[in-house]
């Protein structure tokens with residue numbers, strides 16, 4: 387049966403990098419019996435410019451109807467002064483929340499060819515393969531109450547609420563344990579239980595869920611220490627699980643271990659493995675429209691889409707092998723380029739992946 391994929395390029399470099407992933411999917415449609423339709427729509431600043439909101443009701447409806455969503459990135463300077471309720475980022479957060487995409491998988495995998503591209507020493511990162519499981523629809527990103535209020539003394543006060551319910555922690559813990567079972571049976575849960583009650587409870591619940599997975603070795607780590615350990619000795623980690631905000635921060639940090647944030651794919655899944663797939667990086671407005679951005683995180687996100695939502699592990703592996711081959715050929719976008727390698731544009735990189743499929 388034909389599966390429907392909604393393509394949401396978004397803003398900044400979003401349209402450029404998404405176009406390359408679409409190229410790859412088109413090639414698989416033609417040559418490998420990939421049975422999908424792709425429909426494009428607007429999200430983020432682009433949607434705001436067209437509709438006055440960062441996610442039109444109709445687009446959300448399409449997203450709900452589709453089997454998977456591939457998203458580029460949202461945000462840009464021209465929308466930064468808008469009220470926070472209609473900023474581009476709200477479109478992304480609304481998709482995550484309305485589709486209940488609570489499980490965000492961010493694999494920090496170092497292609498061996500890129501060991502020199504990281505700012506860390508090659509021996510520290512060689513062989514790196516970490517999966518960050520980030521809770522995506524709760525925590526301080528969505529907690530109520532929130533806002534900016536004026537106190538009696540006339541001073542303004544900004545406030546947010548860091549809140550997790552037991553069921554939210556349980557379900558993300560299960561996702562992380564299941565992932566650990568499929569990998570090296572090692573899980574590190576990251577919290578700030580020495581200061582924040584919400585994560586003290588997080589720790590308790592992770593330990594409870596752990597009883598159902600006796601084979602998995604569980605460790606708890608404070609987030610400040612985890613941030614340090616990620617650059618000190620990243621290979622000690624296999625699967626990491628954490629809340630929304632810590633996961634946002636640690637996944638950017640982990641991406642640099644892989645050479646560039648332009649390499650980090652992600653999947654955001656609901657309870658039935660329906661998902662939205664996007665690179666972990668942002669819209670990079672400073673380089674938008676120049677055809678120099680790295681499309682590989684988006685192409686690798688499309689691979690994750692084939693794996694988790696479209697049930698085509700074979701084609702996911704095929705894309706990943708093609709990316710590896712292109713790196714073997716010495717082709718690099720600017721972010722991962724160094725002397726002696728061939729610098730290519732966004733579209734040349736996409737073409738090279740298609741040629742290597």
Ligand code: IPM
Pocket residue numbers: 460461475478479634666668
């Ligand atoms: C990410 C991004 C988003 C987030 C922004 C754009 C809202 O940084 O996906 O990591 O904070 O989740």
Ligand code: MG
Pocket residue numbers: 634635638666
């Ligand atoms: Mg982020």
